[in-house]
Amino acid sequence: MLVAMLSRAMPSGAYADPSSGAERRARVRALAQPHQALRGGLLPALHAVQDALGFVADADVAELAEVFNLSRAEVHGVVTYYHHFRRQPAGRHVLQLCRAEACQACGGDALVAAAERQLGCTTGQTAAGAGVTLEAVYCLGLCATAPAASLDGRLLARLTPERLATLLATLEGTPGGTA
Ligand code: FES
16 A cells, blocks of 8 residues: 655645746845855755755756855765755656665565666666656665655655556656646
């Protein structure tokens, strides 16, 4: 049984703003400034940018470097170190499959293989035409009910390849999907 454990709603339309112009730069600056004086403030600022704008663009890296008085290389290093941060817009849906130990021990590899096969893309990519971005995450806090996943922020526990296939088939644009 799929178990929805928690809903973490994503802002509507948040993943459809690839702009890199003055308006985006101003938004990035406004999102970062509350964290500017904090020790380690870059990390919450990156989260704020991704939550609001969907991804961290190259131009955002430059803007954040200025705000935090860091080099672009330093900001780039942080962004690329964490799997959580996207460098380009996600699809309409985001499927995150847990790749950490407990989920791997409970069939996580089979889930990844099934998702990649059904979507026709590899982890880290957005399925062509399907509007589903497939991502790896490293522990969703559901280790006791592994394997776990998150679909558009909705947590799923004890997922099986069969149930995942049913779920994906309901998403708009997914091969075989109807919604
Ligand atoms: S290891 Fe997958 S939820 Fe913790």
